[in-house]
Amino acid sequence: MLFDQIADKWSMMVLAVLHAGPLRFNAIRRLLEGVTQKALTQCLRRLERNGLVSRRVITTSPVAVEYEITPLGRTLQDPLKALYAWTYAKMPEVEQARQAFDQRNGKG
Amino acid sequence: MLFDQIADKWSMMVLAVLHAGPLRFNAIRRLLEGVTQKALTQCLRRLERNGLVSRRVITTSPVAVEYEITPLGRTLQDPLKALYAWTYAKMPEVEQARQAFDQRNGKG
Incomplete structure (x- = not known):
């Protein structure tokens, strides 16, 4: 499943950087x-x-490897940005929910 | 990190269903x-x-547990839909890339 391979933290961060x-x-x-x-x-x-x-090998000394986002990779950036934006916008609400949950479950 | 806890396959599928x-x-x-x-x-x-x-416990016999998306959860659906749409739209290009990669790497 493709979704699996894209929807992981490091992949999303790599595409972002x-x-x-x-x-x-x-x-x-x-x-x-x-x-x-x-x-x-x-x-x-x-x-x-x-x-x-x-991935591109640069024949300097020592040899370096450079990574570049492809045109296909760029088409993923808008959907990912929307997900990031949601994360930042809703973090306070999520934090509140977590505290309430932990209190209900005796970890507060 | 919140992103980690949302961007996993099962969470996204649960929210979808x-x-x-x-x-x-x-x-x-x-x-x-x-x-x-x-x-x-x-x-x-x-x-x-x-x-x-x-999560809601329904006191039938036997007891059942029901899950419902919250208003906060609903706000995640648009960004997730965009990501799903991307996945379906771009799957053929991704498949092509995979085949080319596997051939370059002797697995084709």
């Missing part, structure tokens, strides 16, 4: 706080396989 | 092919804690 332009692996890693090397490698490979990101 | 009206646990389970009892229980609990779904 590539919006402005291509980035090298280590630059992406620095921007995604908390991601492990392994998780980011797998995530980028999945994005590449799904045609959302392209 | 509750769109038409409240449903009991077993009805939701039947509609979500492949979900385990445990995964669905955890998913519903997370949705309830985040204020997106409400």
